[in-house]
Amino acid sequence: KQWYQRRVRAFTNYLGPDQNTWKEWDATELARGYTGPTIDILVDQGAEDRFLKDDLMTENFIKAAEGNTALNVDYRLREGYDHFYPYICTFIEEQFDYVAERLNKVQ
Numbered sequence: 001k002q003w004y005q006r007r008v009r010a011f012t013n014y015l016g017p018d019q020n021t022w023k024e025w026d027a028t029e030l031a032r033g034y035t036g037p038t039i040d041i042l043v044d045q046g047a048e049d050r051f052l053k054d055d056l057m058t059e060n061f062i063k064a065a066e067g068n069t070a071l072n073v074d075y076r077l078r079e080g081y082d083h084f085y086p087y088i089c090t091f092i093e094e095q096f097d098y099v100a101e102r103l104n105k106v107q
């Protein structure tokens with residue numbers, strides 16, 4: 001597939017040719033193997049993002065996270081939005097609030 005070729009080229013350029021090294025940076029692999037303290041993760045995406053299905057493959061991450069009791073994922077898929085400026089302007093405050101709420105728990 002074309003997405004696979006782009007991913008291989010990108011990962012090779014950034015991380016070198018060893019695909020085992022790539023796993024250390026892959027969000028899905030990290031979610032599968034995470035064994036630390038319980039953490040909350042916000043995934044907020046536009047449903048019309050052209051990269052969502054073939055490139056980002058968020059569903060793989062969500063499945064991996066759901067299989068890990070140390071990860072609490074809040075997945076928000078926003079209908080009618082891609083990942084450009086209108087999406088960011090509309091939801092950035094919610095994202096800041098999400099992070100601030102969790103930072104306040106740490107203090």
